[in-house]
Amino acid sequence: MTNTITVELSRYLPETDKAPWYEKFEVPYNDDTSVLEVLHYIKDYLDPSLSYRWSCRMAICGSCGFLINGEPMLGCKTFIRDYSDTASIKIEPLPNFPVERDLVVSMDDFVEKLATVKPYLIREEEQPVDEGEYLQTPAQVDKYKQFSQCINCGLCYAACPQFGRNPEFLGPAALSLAFRYNQDSRDQGKKQRMEFLNAEEGVWSCTFVGYCSEVCPKNVDPAAAINQGKLASNIDYGLNLLGLAGKKQ
């Protein structure tokens, strides 16, 4: 006897709808069915018009972020067996992003913010090739490694109420990325990135709700990165008052 679960799906068709509406489906599942597979089932057998993003189905591409029973999660990493005691499972697009269609949200602003924080190694002078690679000790790698694990899924932006209220906020992923490069011993671009961190739209919009770190599927802990960034920004503010922060680049 197969188990079935009621799925309440958010639908939105931009050509005809003014606002999202919900559609219910009965979907069979077993011990290893994921939310992503539920969506595949609905699209394959019940309603081919459903739109949603997915790719790797193993929590590394960051494509399949949805709001599942009110929590931002990856569809491929969320299993129906954990919801078997609930009457239904509600699947909605990630909040705080514009909805393009059904479960597909616009990630344009997110991508733009990642680019804003200069997420690449900045050197005053490149080391000549014949000097070999830049070397790092395990301790030096440890300073930034956690923050480099981001898969750009956007769950943290969906989780962040400060971003929800103020879309100008650079947000958890972008700020963690900036911090990741500031902490990298090979990088010499900290001054350039401090300009973003020091702004109201930078670290100072964060009130340490911490939900971003809670939902992150890769344990990047963006809340820690941003708040360590606050400390760095605070020190930079003090140095600036003393005229020691260096010129704006």
Next chain:
Amino acid sequence: MKNYQRSNEPVAWSLFGAGGMVLALVTPALVIVTALILPFLPNADPGHSYRVILSFAQNWLGKLILLAVISLHFYHTAHRLYHGLHDLHIHGPDKVMKSIFYGGATLLSLLTAYWLFTL
């Protein structure tokens, strides 16, 4: 390219942080003192508590401690209340709101200092 301005939030945040640390370490005990010890500790001489606390507050170190503790309480709670209103979607012109909360905390701190100074 958007123009990013340096925020002055670090000033508020430093006071908030210092206040939060003081609050976490000292306030639970302080509440026990004001809720249980001061009002209910049996003491034959009713003026005893007054004289002890007065001599503490008349000492310059005592003044400093009282001022730091009370003032940081004000700055910490003002910062949280100001941001809390934002979270509740209660809006007002930013300069006005900042003046009410941080200005208020400053006024209350100055008042504390003034009264301690007169002791």
Next chain:
Amino acid sequence: MNRNPYLQKQPANWWVKNPYYRFYMLREGTAIPLFLYSLLLLYGVYALTQGESAFNQWIALLRSPGMIIFQLITFLAAVFHAYTWFELVPKILVLRIGNHRVPDVLIKVSHWGACIFCTVMILVSAIYFL
């Protein structure tokens, strides 16, 4: 292109349904009783400047049932604040000794230790002197 993106605006009650958000609002909400308590302390300082009988009236106010209940709420708020504060400190205070990072639990335990130390010192002094 038939783009017509639907803009999801954050409602004012965004925090009500999600337990994580409710916890955050409760944490921030501790500021309300703690602010009022600061005013109570300020009033105590004022009473101190007005002489012995004014100060004793302040102590009598502390003894009133309303104030006892309020101070109970304040105590719970202060302890909850301390608990959430010490959970967050290791996220910001990253200490490295040589090649190793000081473990979070050690930072938390040291802060709780400091809190207990301060509490004991304050209570012992208060009982001894007052």
